[in-house]
Amino acid sequence: MSDSTGFTTCLWFDGDAEAAADYYLSVFKDGKRGRTVRRNEAVPPGGEVLFVEFEINGQKFVGLNGGPEFPFTEAVSFMIDCADEAEADYYYDELSGNGGQESACGWVKDRFGVSWQVIPPGLHDLIADPDPGRATRATAAMMTMKKLDVAQMRRAADAEG
Incomplete structure (x- = not known):
């Protein structure tokens, strides 16, 4: 889903980016899911989703699990x-x-x-x-x-x- 044209909106979540992407894809019927990238040893803790790509109504999004700092x-x-x-x-x-x-x-x-x-x-x-x-x-x-x-x-x- 990632390309060099247009804009991608990054939404900062506190651990629920994947659930949010699934929710938006259920609400907006023409959506599609892209990559899900998991944290690795360089970005502790491992195993959690770092970000998920999705598109709804032609708009590209990344749901980033960044923590509670920026609601x-x-x-x-x-x-x-x-x-x-x-x-x-x-x-x-x-x-x-x-x-x-x-x-x-x-x-x-x-x-x-x-x-x-x-x-x-x-x-x-x-x-x-x-x-x-x-x-x-x-x-x-x-x-x-x-x-x-x-x-x-x-x-x-x-x-x-």
């Missing part, structure tokens, strides 16, 4: 642009369930602490509407939500003062 924060997140509401519901429910948690404005944190933004279709058009009043009303509605409801945001955008 994930919401300062970095992955946006999932969804084709329809069913896809948005699927990703939102899968990533926030099983030990994950909902946040605000369509953000979820999965059980490994990685943050995701689940973007339903039409969201960006609403909050970037050329009419500043519509954009403001849609954005204000979004700010009250955990799971995004674009139909409700559209109704808010259409409502006049």
Whole structure:
């Protein structure tokens, strides 16, 4: 899977990189797994997974078991642009369930602490509407939500003062 083109995102885990890769490959159906590299005598302790390569939605990742020093924060997140509401519901429910948690404005944190933004279709058009009043009303509605409801945001955008 390793090549010299593009970018690979390295995710730093505290011992559960392999479990995380397996989890992401179960959630994102078009994923594939690459190499799993185990620690050797030069990187104690031996036998544990050092890193695992995987790809989801065309994006290359390396899950590195680096230890507890650098936990994930919401300062970095992955946006999932969804084709329809069913896809948005699927990703939102899968990533926030099983030990994950909902946040605000369509953000979820999965059980490994990685943050995701689940973007339903039409969201960006609403909050970037050329009419500043519509954009403001849609954005204000979004700010009250955990799971995004674009139909409700559209109704808010259409409502006049």
